[in-house]
Each structure stands twice: as C-alpha cells, then as structure tokens.
Amino acid sequence: MNDAAANHQLVQFHNVSYSLPNLTTPIISDLNLSVARGETLVLLGESGCGKTTTLKLVNRLLVPTGGEVVVEGKSTTAWDPIELRRRIGYVIQEGGLFPHFTIGRNVGLVPSLLGWDQARIAARVEELLSLVGLEPRTYADRYPRELSGGQRQRAGVARALAANPPLMLLDEPFGALDPLTRASLQREFGDLSRRLGKTVILVTHDVREALLLGSRIGLMHRGQLLLLETPDRFLSSDNPQARAYLDTLPLTANVGEKA
Amino acid sequence: MSFWHFLQLNWSELLVLIGQHIKLVLVAIVIAVAIGVPTGILLTRYRALRGPVLGIANIMQTIPSLALFGFLIPLPFIGGIGARTALVALVLYSLLPIIRNTITGIMGVEPSVREAAVAMGMTDGQVLRQVELPLAMGVIVTGVRVATVIAVGVTTIAAAVGAGGLGVYIFRGLRQNDNNLLLAGALSAALLALAADSLLGLVERRFTQRKPAAKAVGRRLAIALVLILALIGGLTIWRSTKPTNRVTVGSKDFTESILLAEIVAQMLEARGVAVERRFELGGNLPHDALTSGTLDLYPEYTGTAYTAILHHKPITDPRAVYAEVKQEYGDQFHVEVSPSLGFENTFAILVRGADARQLNLKTISDAAPHASKWRAGFGQDFMSREDGYPGFSKAYGLKFAEVREMDLSLTYIALSSQQVDLIAGNSTEGRIAMMDLFQLADDRHYFPPYEAVYLVRQDTLARVPALREVLDKLANSISTNDMRRLNYEVDGNRRDPKEVIKEWIGGRK
Numbered sequence: 132m133n134d135a136a137a138n139h140q141l142v143q144f145h146n147v148s149y150s151l152p153n154l155t156t157p158i159i160s161d162l163n164l165s166v167a168r169g170e171t172l173v174l175l176g177e178s179g180c181g182k183t184t185t186l187k188l189v190n191r192l193l194v195p196t197g198g199e200v201v202v203e204g205k206s207t208t209a210w211d212p213i214e215l216r217r218r219i220g221y222v223i224q225e226g227g228l229f230p231h232f233t234i235g236r237n238v239g240l241v242p243s244l245l246g247w248d249q250a251r252i253a254a255r256v257e258e259l260l261s262l263v264g265l266e267p268r269t270y271a272d273r274y275p276r277e278l279s280g281g282q283r284q285r286a287g288v289a290r291a292l293a294a295n296p297p298l299m300l301l302d303e304p305f306g307a308l309d310p311l312t313r314a315s316l317q318r319e320f321g322d323l324s325r326r327l328g329k330t331v332i333l334v335t336h337d338v339r340e341a342l343l344l345g346s347r348i349g350l351m352h353r354g355q356l357l358l359l360e361t362p363d364r365f366l367s368s369d370n371p372q373a374r375a376y377l378d379t380l381p382l383t384a385n386v387g388e389k390a
Numbered sequence: 391m392s393f394w395h396f397l398q399l400n401w402s403e404l405l406v407l408i409g410q411h412i413k414l415v416l417v418a419i420v421i422a423v424a425i426g427v428p429t430g431i432l433l434t435r436y437r438a439l440r441g442p443v444l445g446i447a448n449i450m451q452t453i454p455s456l457a458l459f460g461f462l463i464p465l466p467f468i469g470g471i472g473a474r475t476a477l478v479a480l481v482l483y484s485l486l487p488i489i490r491n492t493i494t495g496i497m498g499v500e501p502s503v504r505e506a507a508v509a510m511g512m513t514d515g516q517v518l519r520q521v522e523l524p525l526a527m528g529v530i531v532t533g534v535r536v537a538t539v540i541a542v543g544v545t546t547i548a549a550a551v552g553a554g555g556l557g558v559y560i561f562r563g564l565r566q567n568d569n570n571l572l573l574a575g576a577l578s579a580a581l582l583a584l585a586a587d588s589l590l591g592l593v594e595r596r597f598t599q600r601k602p603a604a605k606a607v608g609r610r611l612a613i614a615l616v617l618i619l620a621l622i623g624g625l626t627i628w629r630s631t632k633p634t635n636r637v638t639v640g641s642k643d644f645t646e647s648i649l650l651a652e653i654v655a656q657m658l659e660a661r662g663v664a665v666e667r668r669f670e671l672g673g674n675l676p677h678d679a680l681t682s683g684t685l686d687l688y689p690e691y692t693g694t695a696y697t698a699i700l701h702h703k704p705i706t707d708p709r710a711v712y713a714e715v716k717q718e719y720g721d722q723f724h725v726e727v728s729p730s731l732g733f734e735n736t737f738a739i740l741v742r743g744a745d746a747r748q749l750n751l752k753t754i755s756d757a758a759p760h761a762s763k764w765r766a767g768f769g770q771d772f773m774s775r776e777d778g779y780p781g782f783s784k785a786y787g788l789k790f791a792e793v794r795e796m797d798l799s800l801t802y803i804a805l806s807s808q809q810v811d812l813i814a815g816n817s818t819e820g821r822i823a824m825m826d827l828f829q830l831a832d833d834r835h836y837f838p839p840y841e842a843v844y845l846v847r848q849d850t851l852a853r854v855p856a857l858r859e860v861l862d863k864l865a866n867s868i869s870t871n872d873m874r875r876l877n878y879e880v881d882g883n884r885r886d887p888k889e890v891i892k893e894w895i896g897g898r899k
Contacts, residue, residue, distance in 0.1 A: 213512075216508070217510070217511030223506060224502075240510055241510055
C-alpha cells in the first residue's frame with residue numbers, strides 16, 4: 132500500500148483476529164476493512180458479534196492476536212498507547228462520564244491531560260458545551276447524576292471532541308435513551324460530525340441509526356464482517372442477515388429516501 | 391466517693407490519659423493508612439498476592455492483643471515496653487480493614503468508568519489518582535473508620551505494656567475494685583470510640599455523596615474536631631518531654647509493686663535525681679525491660695526470681711534462695727539484688743472467713759477434703775509458674791471441682807461474691823481483712839520464700855550514686871504489717887499511691 136493511500140485511509144484492519152486463550156471460537160476472525168478520512172462507518176450487529184471488540188482494537192484497549200490495526204499509517208502496537216488514545220475521541224453508552232467530576236471537568240479532561248493552561252481549557256469547555264447544546268453557565272458545574280440521560284450523552288460527545296481528535300469512536304452512544312431524545316441526538320450528531328469533518332466509527336444494533344448516520348455500513352456476525360456497503364446498497368442487499376435487519380423496519384422506504 | 395466527685399478530683403489525670411490514648415490511636419492509624427492503602431492498591435494490580443497478604447492480615451486480627459504484646463516484647467527495635475510496642479500491635483490490627491476496603495473500593499469502581507479513563511488516554515498513575523482513588527475513597531474511609539474504632543478499644547490493653555492511655559484506669563480499677571476508675575476509663579474509651587466513629591462518618595459521607603450544600607457544615611465540624619484532637623495530642627507530646635539523665639523505675643501490675651516502686655522513686659527525687667515511672671507492667675515484662683535497659687530497677691520477690699526467671703525447682707530456705715538469686719543475677723544479667731526490704735509476700739491461700747469458721751479450717755490440709763466440692767480461681771501468673779498451681783495441688787493432693795484462670799485482682803471479688811471458693815492471693819494484700827477473707831496456713835511449707843527486694847542494673851548503680859544510699863536505707867525497713875497497711879490505704883481506702891508513700895516517708899523521718 133502506498134503512502135498516499137495510507138494517508139487517505141485513517142484506519143485499516145489487515146487480517147485482524149482476536150481471541151481469548153480460554154475460548155475456542157475467536158471473537159474476531161480475519162477482519163479486513165478501511166475507514167477513509169471524513170467518513171462515518173457504522174458497524175451493525177447483534178450483541179456478541181464482535182463489533183465493540185473491533186472498536187477497542189482501534190484505540191488499543193485491546194491488541195489483536197493476529198494481523199494488525201493501522202491508525203494514521205502506523206500499527207497500533209507501534210503507537211505509544213497514551214498518545215494514540217489522546218488522538219481518538221471515545222464515547223460510550225451514557226457517556227461514561229466520571230461521576231466525581233463536574234461536567235466542565237469531564238469535558239476538559241483530555242485537554243488537561245495534554246497540559247493545556249486553565250484559561251484555554253475553560254474556553255474550550257464553554258465552546259464545546261455550547262456546541263452540543265448544553266448551556267455552559269447552567270451545566271459546567273453540575274455533576275453527571277444531576278443531568279438527564281440525553282444531557283449526559285451530549286456531555287460525553289463534548290468530552291470526546293475536546294482535544295479536536297481526527298477520529299471518533301462511538302459504542303452504542305444513543306442506546307440507553309428514549310426514542311424521541313435518541314432521534315434528535317442522532318440527527319444533531321450527524322450534522323455535527325459532518326460539519327467538523329470528523330472520521331467516525333460507530334457501533335450499534337439499531338439498523339435505523341446505521342442507515343441514518345453511516346456513509347458505509349458494516350454488518351457483523353459471529354466475529355466476521357458479512358457485508359460492507361453504502362446505506363442504499365445495504366437497503367437493496369439480498370444478504371439474509373441484512374434482510375432480517377431490514378424486515379424490522381416499518382418505515383424502510385422513508386429511511387431509505389432520507390439516506 | 392461519687393463518680394462526679396471522682397471526676398472533679400482526677401480530671402487533669404484523666405485528660406492526660408485521654409491525650410495519650412488519642413495520640414496512640416492517631417499515630418497508629420496514620421501509620422496503618424500509610425502502609426495499608428498502598429498495599430491495597432498493589433494487591434489490586436497483583437491479584438496473585440491478594441490471598442496470602444489478606445490471609446496474614448486476617449491472622450493478625452485473630453491474635454488476642456495481650457498475646458501479641460507478649461510476642462513483641464522480646465523483639466529488638468519494634469519490641470520492648472512502652473508506646474512503641476503498643477503502636478506496632480495497633481498498626482497490625484488496623485491493617486486488615488484498611489487493606490481490604492482499599493481493594494473493595496478500587497475493585498468496586500465501575501468497569502465502564504475505568505475503561506473510559508483508559509480510553510481518554512490516562513496513564514496508569516492518572517487512572518489511579520484521578521479516577522480509582524477518588525471513587526474508592528468512601529469505602530476506604532469506611533475501612534479507616536472501622537480500624538480506628540477497633541484501635542480505640544485495643545489501646546486500652548496497651549496499658550499492660552506501659553504505653554499509658556485509658557487502660558491505666560481500667561486495669562487500676564479492676565485491681566483496686568474501684569468502680570469510679572473503671573467507669574472513668576471505660577466510659578471515656580467508649581466516648582472516644584463514638585467520637586472517632588461519627589467524625590470519620592462525616593468524612594465518609596463527604597466522599598460518598600457529593601451534595602455541595604451539606605459539605606460546608608460537615609467540613610467545618612470535621613476541621614474543628616481534628617484541631618481539638620491535634621491540640622490534645624500536641625499537649626501530651628509537650629508534657630512528655632523530660633530530661634534525659636534519669637532513673638527509670640518500673641513496677642509490676644499490682645498495688646504492692648507500685649507502692650515499692652513509688653518509695654524508691656520518691657526517695658530518689660528527694661535526692662535530686664530525675665525519675666521516670668514505668669509502672670503496672672504485666673507478666674515477665676519488668677524483667678525483660680530491666681535486662682534490655684529500658685528499666686533501671688523494679689521491685690521483685692526472691693522466690694519469683696528463683697523459680698520464674700531462673701527456672702530452679704522451688705526450695706524453702708530463704709537464705710539459700712537469696713544468695714543464689716544474687717549470684718546468678720550478677721553473673722547472667724549484670725543486675726544487683728538489694729538487701730531484703732524486711733517482709734515476705736508469699737502466696738496466701740484464701741477462703742471466705744465465714745467458710746473457715748463454719749468448717750473450722752486453719753490450714754491448707756484442713757481444706758483438702760472439701761476441695762472436690764469447690765471451685766478455685768487463680769491468676770494467670772499462679773497457673774503458669776513452676777511453684778504455682780501444678781506443684782501446689784500435687785503437694786496437698788488437691789482436686790477441685792473446677793479451676794478458673796482469671797485476672798488476679800478479680801479473684802478476690804470472685805471469692806467474696808461466691809463465684810469461687812478458694813483463691814491464691816498475696817499475703818500482704820490489703821483486702822484480706824477488708825473482705826473478711828481467711829488465709830489458710832501453709833502447713834506443709836510448700837511455698838518458697840518470697841522476700842521483697844529491688845533488682846537494679848549495675849550500670850545504673852555506677853551512674854547514680856544516690857541510688858546505693860537509698861537501697862541501704864530501705865534494707866529491713868518495711869514489715870509485713872507495714873506493707874498490708876500501705877496496700878490497704880490504696881486498695882481499701884482508694885487513695886493515690888503517691889500520696890500514701892509521701893505520707894509514709896514523711897512519718898519515718
């Protein structure tokens with residue numbers, strides 16, 4: 132692979148497998164995929180299909196047992212893990228906020244780890260909270276438990292954006308929210324990541340979310356990537372797994388038009 | 391004397407004891423936290439070590455405190471008598487709850503929170519300091535709270551190794567059968583435990599619920615309490631600063647020994663020698679402390695030295711016992727034996743006066759036929775020594791219905807309240823007359839002679855010339871009756887030993 136292509140591809144999986152010593156079946160086997168700069172890749176699949184593991188292989192929370200994961204042209208094992216993780220935003224369900232930090236301190240965490248000065252951090256926190264729709268003066272000094280689920284999720288996104296990382300990883304970020312909040316947050320997040328030009332890898336079991344946010348959708352099943360398609364090709368796929376997902380959609384046509 | 395009156399008279403001494411108590415607990419807990427929290431953190435990183443380390447800490451907690459003190463006394467550096475030994479024991483007791491709660495607290499941090507911390511790019515140290523420890527703090531403080539309450543209790547035992555604290559009142563109260571002393575000691579210890587518990591409860595709440603409003607009041611209260619405790623602790627440290635060239639006088643943990651020690655102490659002070667008192671030391675502590683140089687002298691009985699320390703079979707010739715003890719102490723320990731003080735404190739086999747009159751008992755042999763219906767109560771000392779219960783019961787062919795091992799001073803109370811029917815007390819005990827007890831004659835001359843003497847380090851005699859003068863003056867100067875009277879002043883009339891001795895020395899001039 133030449134340098135230009137490597138630069139264009141922010142994340143690449145080369146024959147990646149991941150297994151645990153006490154399990155006979157691997158969690159991930161022989162995974163190959165590339166994520167281009169600026170695209171949003173959605174990994175879709177049921178629980179236990181290996182999609183979260185795939186995500187954790189990117190920021191080296193896990194290290195592949197076979198093959199390699201390349202981020203910005205360098206294998207994750209060649210990166211200093213601390214430096215790598217500070218360049219990648221990470222959002223999990225309910226935001227994964229630290230309960231003993233205020234919202235402001237949560238959002239300003241990575242900048243403070245990077246050694247920014249206080250004034251710059253404060254300005255950045257204010258900017259980000261406004262960006263995700265949380266009024267800074269109201270929310271910066273509150274603790275996570277004083278916020279609603281949707282507000283916590285917004286704060287989680289703000290925290291992931293704090294040091295302006297080129298890559299964002301989201302693990303079922305909207306899973307725990309009520310349908311209305313989820314729909315509006317999904318829409319807002321889509322707008323935001325497009326506007327900021329972020330590369331996003333998002334994991335979900337919600338096919339509607341995948342169609343709404345993904346520039347490509349990877350369908351995972353039992354540790355393997357079955358399908359990697361754009362949303363409209365995904366809609367017309369005759370893969371039985373994909374069809375099973377699409378059959379759960381009462382509003383298939385509408386969603387398809389939108390995507 | 392009413393308890394209120396007692397407090398009015400003794401409040402300053404009580405405050406000193408409370409101060410010592412707090413100081414011991416505070417220092418022990420600070421050390422235990424300094425060791426326990428890092429150990430706990432380490433054990434969350436190296437799981438394989440967790441079982442063995444927690445196992446050892448667990449076993450530590452099951453060792454009775456007196457036994458633990460016993461193990462520690464002969465050890466160099468950490469042993470001996472006084473505050474250091476007490477601190478070592480307290481720290482060992484406090485470690486388990488602190489280590490265990492540190493582990494529980496850190497392991498209890500939600501995996502998703504820890505994972506988020508790692509994913510944010512925190513280093514191991516940052517995850518620990520910024521996420522795990524703050525979130526575990528509530529549980530860790532609970533551990534410290536438990537450890538502190540336990541330590542307040544265990545510290546009362548520290549009086550047995552001469553570390554001071556409220557145990558001094560409790561032990562003295564038991565010995566003198568004085569409820570005021572007991573109450574003052576036990577009540578203060580209980581209040582101290584409650585205060586420590588609620589104070590740390592406040593700290594704990596501050597870490598578990600982050601309500602900004604409640605925080606301010608609790609914090610101010612906590613700071614105020616900590617300041618008060620620090621002040622009391624500081625005062626005791628300041629008060630305990632003493633001149634370095636002095637004679638350290640020890641005593642065993644019963645009134646007569648304290649009185650004899652007090653006599654030397656006051657006579658030395660009258661000659662301008664600085665004296666440190668290390669009284670009320672249990673078991674073989676005084677001997678160990680004397681030979682290790684922690685004590686310069688203490689009162690002893692020739693028979694005790696001959697059998698319990700030198701491990702000879704008991705003999706009945708007083709002169710032979712004295713000569714042998716003097717010879718061997720000089721050779722083995724470089725300790726000099728003073729001339730006899732003029733009285734013997736032998737084991738007194740005691741029954742209730744009413745029983746003696748009713749059954750017409752005069753001697754131990756007279757009592758032997760009744761033994762099978764009787765319960766006997768003996769002090770730990772009597773039960774364990776060569777010339778105590780084993781030989782005694784054989785010599786007289788005694789078989790009791792039941793033999794209870796208990797605190798020596800409690801045996802008198804047990805006898806007069808009919809919990810037991812026969813005890814082995816001391817012939818000079820002041821309470822014998824007070825409680826209407828009867829001493830059975832040792833008609834088979836079983837008990838070896840117990841002449842009272844002082845055991846003095848030879849290097850101290852060389853260092854402090856006034857000491858020799860005092861010992862010569864005391865030779866043959868205290869009769870058995872004198873001693874009974876002095877004992878009774880303290881045990882019967884509940885008077886301060888210092889006062890009693892001051893009066894006695896004054897009256898002899």
